[in-house]
């Protein structure tokens with residue numbers, strides 16, 4: 334089953350409070366979704382993810398199709414069982430990953446021919462194939478197969494790409510049968526061109542998906558351009574359906590997206606930067622390997638009550654990174670994910686209490702944003 338309840342909309346911005354209900358549990362929105370590309374949120378166990386408050390995780394059709402392959406996951410009884418995660422899972426359709434990971438790919442009306450970035454073997458994914466793979470994975474929310482166009486490209490390129498993505502979306506909708514257990518989101522494209530964004534949004538809304546992603550952003554464009562396109566696009570999206578902005582995740586991007594009416598967001602940033610020792614704190618990011626912290630026995634962030642901050646010091650975590658101990662990456666990941674999940678919880682509270690913009694300003698001042 335799938336249900337979205339819009340609980341409240343802010344008076345002084347487009348920020349909204351909502352709740353999604355799926356077969357595997359509820360998701361309070363606005364929500365930040367940790368990315369678990371190869372059936373694991375790197376370095377984290379499912380119990381640790383639950384303990385820090387993760388309500389849903391993301392995984393990837395492209396990566397899992399290549400390794401371990403859909404046959405093994407099918408035999409395991411689907412992705413939830415395979416990775417022992419019993420809460421909601423959202424999978425991407427593979428389009429973005431094909432374009433960002435494999436080269437010498439060929440896009441045709443039928444689908445995308447490409448070479449595996451693992452062993453170079455010839456592969457092909459179509460809208461129907463993407464739906465079939467996501468069906469085997471058994472994720473609760475699945476994405477339509479789309480092309481995330483590069484940036485910058487011509488208006489003509491985006492026009493052709495966006496219209497093909499609309500035809501692919503129709504094929505996904507026709508092909509998607511398992512509608513009780515899996516919910517298909519349409520993905521709005523259109524690059525940085527408002528006329529094309531409007532066409533894509535209106536046509537996708539007419540296809541009546543249960544939720545919509547805003548794709549084609551966070552592809553290297555300046556944040557002001559992304560915010561402008563995002564602000565324009567959400568106005569064409571139905572209030573009663575969830576809006577998922579793909580590929581954001583640093584604190585400012587999340588605040589800006591929520592302010593413009595986004596309910597869901599993902600990003601690999603917090604887990605990726607944690608593994609090289611970059612830690613999010615309320616006073617901005619810190620590089621824990623810095624000699625500055627050699628004898629600093631305080632927590633990573635004095636305001637944080639995550640497992641890492643309750644039990645370990647900067648000096649100890651710096652030591653772990655300096656001697657390449659895996660525990661360092663784990664502790665930094667636990668903290669970065671908790672930091673963003675806790676920030677989203679505070680954002681939800683601020684919408685509930687009608688002080689979202691004030692919370693955003695306070696956060697920005699302390700974090701060191703404009």
Ligand SMILES: CNc1nc2cc3c(=O)[nH]c(N)nc3c(CCc3ccccc3)c2[nH]1
Nearest residue numbers: 368391392425429481548549550551579580
């Ligand atoms: C980092 N920036 C970024 N921009 C994106 C645009 C698109 C887009 O236009 N279409 C699709 N299908 N995906 C996109 C993604 C991947 C998001 C994701 C990653 C991991 C797991 C699940 C989902 C993007 N990521």
Ligand SMILES: [Zn+2]
Nearest residue numbers: 637639642668
């Ligand atoms: Zn912490």
